[in-house]
Amino acid sequence: MNIYVLLKKTFDTEEKIVVTNGQIEDDAAEFIINPYDEYAVEEAIKQRDEHGGEVTVVTIGDEDSEKQLRTALAMGADKAVLINIEDDLEDGDQYSTSKILEAFFDDKEADLILAGNVAIDEASGQVGPRLAELLEIPYVTTITSLKIDGDTAEVEKDVEGDVEVIEVSLPLLVTCQQGLNEPRYPSLPGIMKAKKKPLDELELDDLDIDEDDVEAKTRTIEIFLPKEKAAGRVLEGDVQDQVKELVSLLKNEAKVL
Amino acid sequence: MSEKILVVAETKDGELRNVSFEAIAAARKINAGGEIVGVICAAEDANDLAQELIYYGADRVVTVQHDNLKSYTSEGFGQAILKVVDEESPDGIIMGHTSIGKDLSPKLASKLNTGLVSDAVDVELVGDQVVFTRPIYSGKAFEKKIITSGISFVTIRPNNISTLERDETRTGDVASIDVDVKDLRTVIKEVVRKTSEGVDLSEAKVVIAGGRGVKSADGFKPLYELAEVLGGAVGASRGACDADYCDYSLQIGQTGKVVTPDLYIAVGISGAIQHLAGMSNSKVIVAINKDADSNIFNVADYGIVGDLFEVIPMLIEEFKKVAVS
Numbered sequence: 259m260n261i262y263v264l265l266k267k268t269f270d271t272e273e274k275i276v277v278t279n280g281q282i283e284d285d286a287a288e289f290i291i292n293p294y295d296e297y298a299v300e301e302a303i304k305q306r307d308e309h310g311g312e313v314t315v316v317t318i319g320d321e322d323s324e325k326q327l328r329t330a331l332a333m334g335a336d337k338a339v340l341i342n343i344e345d346d347l348e349d350g351d352q353y354s355t356s357k358i359l360e361a362f363f364d365d366k367e368a369d370l371i372l373a374g375n376v377a378i379d380e381a382s383g384q385v386g387p388r389l390a391e392l393l394e395i396p397y398v399t400t401i402t403s404l405k406i407d408g409d410t411a412e413v414e415k416d417v418e419g420d421v422e423v424i425e426v427s428l429p430l431l432v433t434c435q436q437g438l439n440e441p442r443y444p445s446l447p448g449i450m451k452a453k454k455k456p457l458d459e460l461e462l463d464d465l466d467i468d469e470d471d472v473e474a475k476t477r478t479i480e481i482f483l484p485k486e487k488a489a490g491r492v493l494e495g496d497v498q499d500q501v502k503e504l505v506s507l508l509k510n511e512a513k514v515l
Numbered sequence: 516m517s518e519k520i521l522v523v524a525e526t527k528d529g530e531l532r533n534v535s536f537e538a539i540a541a542a543r544k545i546n547a548g549g550e551i552v553g554v555i556c557a558a559e560d561a562n563d564l565a566q567e568l569i570y571y572g573a574d575r576v577v578t579v580q581h582d583n584l585k586s587y588t589s590e591g592f593g594q595a596i597l598k599v600v601d602e603e604s605p606d607g608i609i610m611g612h613t614s615i616g617k618d619l620s621p622k623l624a625s626k627l628n629t630g631l632v633s634d635a636v637d638v639e640l641v642g643d644q645v646v647f648t649r650p651i652y653s654g655k656a657f658e659k660k661i662i663t664s665g666i667s668f669v670t671i672r673p674n675n676i677s678t679l680e681r682d683e684t685r686t687g688d689v690a691s692i693d694v695d696v697k698d699l700r701t702v703i704k705e706v707v708r709k710t711s712e713g714v715d716l717s718e719a720k721v722v723i724a725g726g727r728g729v730k731s732a733d734g735f736k737p738l739y740e741l742a743e744v745l746g747g748a749v750g751a752s753r754g755a756c757d758a759d760y761c762d763y764s765l766q767i768g769q770t771g772k773v774v775t776p777d778l779y780i781a782v783g784i785s786g787a788i789q790h791l792a793g794m795s796n797s798k799v800i801v802a803i804n805k806d807a808d809s810n811i812f813n814v815a816d817y818g819i820v821g822d823l824f825e826v827i828p829m830l831i832e833e834f835k836k837v838a839v840s
Contacts, residue, residue, distance in 0.1 A: 387621035419764035475630030480659040492818040
């Protein structure tokens with residue numbers, strides 16, 4: 259099976275966000291594989307081990323994105339592709355990303371494409387379904403189970419806590435939800451092997467894309483931090499009294515009851 | 516400017532979801548007095564639901580009825596809504612940022628070759644420009660966005676934009692259009708209900724969330740009881756989910772759900788930065804934790820330092836009294 263994973267690097271979840279001159283500072287930030295994309299990498303490896311074939315991890319990013327690709331290779335992916343847009347595209351959006359990926363997948367004959375259901379930075383969740391639509395293949399988002407049998411797959415989809423069992427044909431794009439699997443940590447031999455695995459770097463020119471063709475359709479005009487909350491009140495006294503006071507405060511002061 | 520706006524309404528268990536009424540209110544904020552057209556996809560007659568959309572501010576409603584629209588599939592609903600878009604040529608589309616909205620909106624945007632702003636918590640008209648506000652980094656920051664090309668297409672986060680007043684004197688046209696929904700490559704074989712009846716976590720006005728301090732799956736029982744008294748939903752921290760006290764679908768945080776209820780009660784939750792990202796924009800936060808130094812008290816409006824197994828039963832009794840009075 260020809261399996262692809264869409265991967266994005268994101269800020270480590272521990273990071274605090276600092277805004278300077280209307281931009282988020284990323285110089286000192288630690289980057290990780292987007293946590294939902296880790297489920298995609300793990301699932302791709304498992305499916306390959308079961309059905310044979312090859313796992314290729316694809317990211318759109320800059321030269322620093324190599325680190326996350328190497329991590330995915332160390333987990334067990336076979337090949338990686340970095341589409342480096344650093345010099346070409348300033349402010350792409352989900353439209354831009356999906357159009358670039360469409361061009362990349364044009365000659366790939368993918369059987370299965372996996373992605374995270376959302377990235378924890380921009381959190382739009384658009385790129386997977388947009389790409390599936392452009393490639394004219396079916397998709398299922400927020401999956402928690404994937405069983406492939408020949409040309410069909412049985413997929414479990416998380417729908418706000420309930421589970422839909424869906425039968426769908428391949429080629430297929432899925433986006434991964436927590437609960438799908440337990441992503442492995444790269445092993446030391448894995449890390450050594452990853453250094454020698456192929457990592458191709460492409461630019462928009464290599465994909466015959468003109469910047470204008472993938473120009474964003476949305477633009478961010480302002481970034482700001484939420485208002486700092488004033489420190490709250492820790493109640494005092496006998497527990498029973500605290501409980502009474504709390505309910506009274508919620509009713510009369512906060513007016514949420 | 517978006518003069519004619521389609522509001523794609525959503526039903527759950529045969530009833531309209533509140534976020535659909537919020538979407539109408541959002542449309543009203545940005546359409547400069549233009550027309551708001553509700554859309555309902557269903558397998559059965561949806562006239563009563565259509566009326567309800569009109570009471571909440573829609574000017575008229577288009578219903579699409581087909582056997583293949585009994586349950587949501589992106590392909591089925593996609594075909595239906597694209598047909599409506601084709602006939603109505605709207606200047607904007609608004610839907611809820613729900614499971615369905617998240618799944619369907621990127622497909623429609625791709626097909627319509629347009630931009631899409633997902634998960635907006637506010638929409639406003641600034642001059643002629645529609646400006647969307649949305650959280651990024653799970654609410655650690657916010658961005659304002661505009662759509663530079665194509666229609667105003669947005670999904671809105673539940674619980675953030677107030678609905679308009681329900682007005683039974685409002686009237687409007689309800690029309691049905693025919694769409695042949697076909698060639699579906701995805702088939703739903705079964706739906707396994709894991710959530711309890713009632714309030715969905717992302718739409719709940721009250722959320723009771725438990726952390727590691729709850730200590731066991733059994734320990735969550737009083738939280739469910741409290742949620743029932745308050746008409747709320749139960750959520751959890753990652754710690755509680757990892758420890759198998761509850762299902763991952765309840766997880767609130769940077770991975771997991773982001774919620775903005777009127778009242779968030781954090782029980783036995785220490786308040787890791789990843790958890791705060793998922794709930795710190797709640798309107799009122801209450802923390803109950805036996806460790807007075809817990810980070811959760813830094814974001815809580817009200818805190819009780821104490822043993823949750825002692826405090827929660829007392830709270831349940833006290834809230835019951837308020838409910839009765």
